[in-house]
Amino acid sequence: MGVLLKIALAVGVLSFITFVALFGQLPALRKTPIGWLQRVLCLHIPNGMRAIDRHTTGGRITIKSKRLGRYLFYEKNPIVLIIFLALMTGSAVLFLWNAIPELPTRLIVPIPFLVSQPYLFTWLCVRHNDHYITPSNHTDRLHDYPYDDALFSANNICSTCNLTKPARSKHCSLCGTCVAMCDHHCPWINNCVGRGNYRYFLALLLSLGVMDLYGAYLSYWLLQPWFKLHRGGGFFTQQYWDDTFQVMVIAINAGGLSIAGVGMLTIATAALPFGLLGYHCYLIWAGMTTNESQKWADLREDMADGFCFKGSREELRTHQRLRKYGHGSAGHANGGGNPALHAWSDETEVHIPWPVSSDQIVVRTMDGRPPRGQEALWRQVWSLNDVENLYDLGGWDNFAHMLKGN
Numbered sequence: 001m002g003v004l005l006k007i008a009l010a011v012g013v014l015s016f017i018t019f020v021a022l023f024g025q026l027p028a029l030r031k032t033p034i035g036w037l038q039r040v041l042c043l044h045i046p047n048g049m050r051a052i053d054r055h056t057t058g059g060r061i062t063i064k065s066k067r068l069g070r071y072l073f074y075e076k077n078p079i080v081l082i083i084f085l086a087l088m089t090g091s092a093v094l095f096l097w098n099a100i101p102e103l104p105t106r107l108i109v110p111i112p113f114l115v116s117q118p119y120l121f122t123w124l125c126v127r128h129n130d131h132y133i134t135p136s137n138h139t140d141r142l143h144d145y146p147y148d149d150a151l152f153s154a155n156n157i158c159s160t161c162n163l164t165k166p167a168r169s170k171h172c173s174l175c176g177t178c179v180a181m182c183d184h185h186c187p188w189i190n191n192c193v194g195r196g197n198y199r200y201f202l203a204l205l206l207s208l209g210v211m212d213l214y215g216a217y218l219s220y221w222l223l224q225p226w227f228k229l230h231r232g233g234g235f236f237t238q239q240y241w242d243d244t245f246q247v248m249v250i251a252i253n254a255g256g257l258s259i260a261g262v263g264m265l266t267i268a269t270a271a272l273p274f275g276l277l278g279y280h281c282y283l284i285w286a287g288m289t290t291n292e293s294q295k296w297a298d299l300r301e302d303m304a305d306g307f308c309f310k311g312s313r314e315e316l317r318t319h320q321r322l323r324k325y326g327h328g329s330a331g332h333a334n335g336g337g338n339p340a341l342h343a344w345s346d347e348t349e350v351h352i353p354w355p356v357s358s359d360q361i362v363v364r365t366m367d368g369r370p371p372r373g374q375e376a377l378w379r380q381v382w383s384l385n386d387v388e389n390l391y392d393l394g395g396w397d398n399f400a401h402m403l404k405g406n
């Protein structure tokens with residue numbers, strides 16, 4: 001119990017420090033001991049250490065740690081991936097080394113398959129680079145999705161890649177390139193999750209969760225002779241819980257770090273891949289990527305502030321043609337310098353085959369007033385319920401589209 005108690009204590013202290021650092025700044029906790037601890041931890045201790053460093057080394061450690069921080073958090077590096085693989089491999093070897101001799105064949109048979117899957121999908125996620133937008137595949141990526149003129153509009157050029165941004169793409173500063181159908185940059189795989197490797201990422205989450213649960217089941221199976229020592233009794237009685245605690249202590253002692261420790265680790269960590277998988281299933285069902293969910297949230301805030309207007313593509317097209325005919329100038333057709341109207345122009349529109357079509361154009365204006373000179377064509381929108389999501393093909397069709405790897 002000695003080693004396990006120390007591990008449990010270390011995990012508890014680390015969890016508490018993480019909690020304080022992350023949540024101590026929240027307004028509700030700011031004036032509590034948690035908020036006070038957060039300021040000590042994140043402000044006073046680092047300031048004190050910087051002052052000591054200034055006096056002793058002339059600030060060299062501060063400069064080096066800043067450089068390390070930038071490398072860890074703002075540059076593409078495999079450190080998290082290495083830690084993840086080391087933790088997974090270490091736990092699996094420690095557990096299997098001690099568990100295999102005790103297990104019957106029927107429980108050993110699924111192990112090679114279940115343990116190999118997370119490695120396979122990690123490898124597929126890490127090595128994938130088809131989603132990077134390059135001059136050679138740029139035209140193809142432009143034809144993957146139409147612009148919805150709500151979150152993505154034509155003629156946005158990436159200043160780093162110097163290429164027009166395709167709909168649903170995003171420039172990743174860590175990968176240093178625009179990424180097609182970008183979901184998010186994942187440090188665990190040291191790569192962006194996007195077009196083509198999103199399905200492998202979900203398979204990785206699923207395989208990790210299943211492996212964790214099977215590991216937890218095996219450690220339960222190995223420890224269950226000890227659980228039989230439980231004398232039963234009513235669930236709500238003191239004796240039941242005293243017994244449960246004693247049996248747990250005996251079982252953990254008997255199993256040791258390799259069986260009981262890894263078993264507890266698998267139960268604790270299974271929630272993470274399953275939770276993330278559930279969140280991504282929700283996003284797919286709703287027809288959006290993580291990147292787009294943030295864009296929708298921004299749009300919702302701008303709507304609530306009264307800066308968003310919705311127009312009809314068809315009406316605007318007619319209007320622009322009439323103005324162009326009347327004035328003979330494309331500049332006037334764009335609305336005479338009104339920034340909101342540059343979000344859409346009939347002339348730059350390319351037809352891309354897509355199962356869903358939408359007549360809607362959503363613009364944000366700087367002053368909360370409809371685009372000048374076209375007040376009659378735009379209607380103020382206050383809620384996301386009033387706008388369509390062009391990329392939502394409908395629950396199951398969204399899943400089918402994702403599984404195809406597009």
Ligand SMILES: [Zn+2]
Pocket residue numbers: 158159160161162170171172176177178179
């Ligand atoms: Zn870019």
Ligand SMILES: [Zn+2]
Pocket residue numbers: 172173174175176184185186191192193
């Ligand atoms: Zn990236």
